[in-house]
Amino acid sequence: MSHTNSAVRFTIASSSGGQGPQVVQWLLKRNCSVTPVQLGWLYVSLCGVSLGIAAFFWSQGVPLVLPFASLELLLVVAAFWSYARHATDGERIVLQGGQLVVELESAGRLERAEFNRQWVRVEPKAGDGSLIEVSGQGQSVKVGRHVRPELRPALAREIRQALRGC
Known part of the structure; x- marks a missing residue:
């Protein structure tokens, strides 16, 4: 079954007050519920x-709890660091x-x-x-990583329409 949702729009259009060409842009960002700063406070x-x-527990005579807790925190910081590095990933098409x-x-990068x-x-x-x-012109770029697969054809149509000037 083919389903097309024409209500989905990705475009952000703006003009420079009639002085220059219209600018059309698409901002495709990763869906992150926690910012890197919030993640730091959580850590x-x-x-x-x-x-x-x-x-x-160390004060109660169980000395091995402290090294294991430290190891746990090192592993958690590695996972948080990986998440934080990619929290601002995105694509911008102008x-x-x-x-x-x-x-x-x-x-x-x-x-x-x-x-x-x-x-x-x-x-x-x-x-x-x-x-x-x-x-085009011997180069190629793949976009749409942060868009659900079923919405990518709609995004491609929007870009094509904007290129045609519709």
């Missing part, structure tokens, strides 16, 4: 509770004038590709849940 409170319990600019940010509006191709066609490939 500090977890350390306080865990080390407090370990210190109590169409302004004759240029389509695609910026991909992953773990603090930014990749940027620029395409001529007239020569850019946007794949896949409707019905394919794979990533969207934006290509």
Whole structure:
């Protein structure tokens, strides 16, 4: 069964007050319920509770609790660090004038590709849940990592319509 949801819109359009070309952009961000700062405070409170319990048992004559609690906290900080590195990952696609600019940010590393509006191709066609490939002038970038697979064809259609000037 094919289902198309025309109510879903990804576009953020703006103009420069009639002085320049309209800017159309798509911001595709990772869905993070906890910010890195909140995660840091959570870790500090977890350390306080865990080390407090370990210190109590150490004072009661159970010395091995403290090293195991410390190991646990080291493993938790490794997991939190991995999460925090990717919390700000996202994709930004900007169409302004004759240029389509695609910026991909992953773990603090930014990749940027620029395409001529007239020569850019946007794949896949409707019905394919794979990533969207934006290509032209010998370069290619895949976008849509932070969009549910069933919504990627709608995003690809929006980008194609904006490129055509609709």
